[in-house]
Amino acid sequence: MKQKRILILTGGTISVDFASKFLKNQKFDAIIAADRGLKTVEELNLPVDYILGDFDSVPSDTLEKYRSYTKENKHVIVKEYNPEKDETDTEIAIQLATELKADEIVILGATGTRIDHLLANIHLLYIPLKQNIHACIIDEHNKIYLIDQNTTLNKDKLYGYYLSLLPLTETVCHVTLEGFKYPLSKRTLHVGESIGISNEVVSSSARILLESGVLVVIESKD
Numbered sequence: 001m002k003q004k005r006i007l008i009l010t011g012g013t014i015s016v017d018f019a020s021k022f023l024k025n026q027k028f029d030a031i032i033a034a035d036r037g038l039k040t041v042e043e044l045n046l047p048v049d050y051i052l053g054d055f056d057s058v059p060s061d062t063l064e065k066y067r068s069y070t071k072e073n074k075h076v077i078v079k080e081y082n083p084e085k086d087e088t089d090t091e092i093a094i095q096l097a098t099e100l101k102a103d104e105i106v107i108l109g110a111t112g113t114r115i116d117h118l119l120a121n122i123h124l125l126y127i128p129l130k131q132n133i134h135a136c137i138i139d140e141h142n143k144i145y146l147i148d149q150n151t152t153l154n155k156d157k158l159y160g161y162y163l164s165l166l167p168l169t170e171t172v173c174h175v176t177l178e179g180f181k182y183p184l185s186k187r188t189l190h191v192g193e194s195i196g197i198s199n200e201v202v203s204s205s206a207r208i209l210l211e212s213g214v215l216v217v218i219e220s221k222d
Contacts, residue, residue: 009037172213179206
């Protein structure tokens with residue numbers, strides 16, 4: 001069965017050059033632009049299916065251009081929200097992607113100078129995780145995702161050379177790492193420790209085994 005892939009472009013830092021190269025050979029069933037992510041859609045001349053947000057950071061000329069665009073392209077849906085809302089634009093976009101029955105969600109623009117937003121966006125990956133949807137945040141240097149079950153990694157498919165593991169939940173019980181430079185055997189990881197930072201996969205494939213809890217996995221290029 002064909003996997004349904006959805007791309008979200010949101011309001012953090014997006015290198016247009018990187019995004020252009022990354023998306024060159026990627027195919028998505030739907031593209032969601034969240035607030036300033038619409039500017040990247042414009043710069044890359046991407047087709048867009050959903051435009052959403054409070055639009056407090058997207059350039060007004062870009063917004064008006066796409067408001068006119070939607071009049072001619074009725075399939076494009078615009079959802080505008082009050083800036084004084086409980087959810088971030090990224091959370092609304094992720095919720096929409098889950099409602100669209102995505103099997104995979106790729107998010108660009110979820111990192112940048114706002115560390116509060118970055119931390120929130122990592123936590124927001126828990127929404128698709130609970131629904132068994134693979135979701136990841138990608139930028140020029142990192143790929144970030146969550147796991148709550150045993151996971152096998154292929155070395156030649158990793159996004160970067162380094163791989164770090166941090167507990168999202170208070171504890172992640174009985175973590176075993178096989179095929180890593182620094183292996184572990186049934187080690188319980190706790191919030192507030194850094195033992196999982198900067199590991200490396202040394203075998204053609206590696207396994208992360210865990211009994212319970214949620215890990216943040218970060219594949220880094222530098």
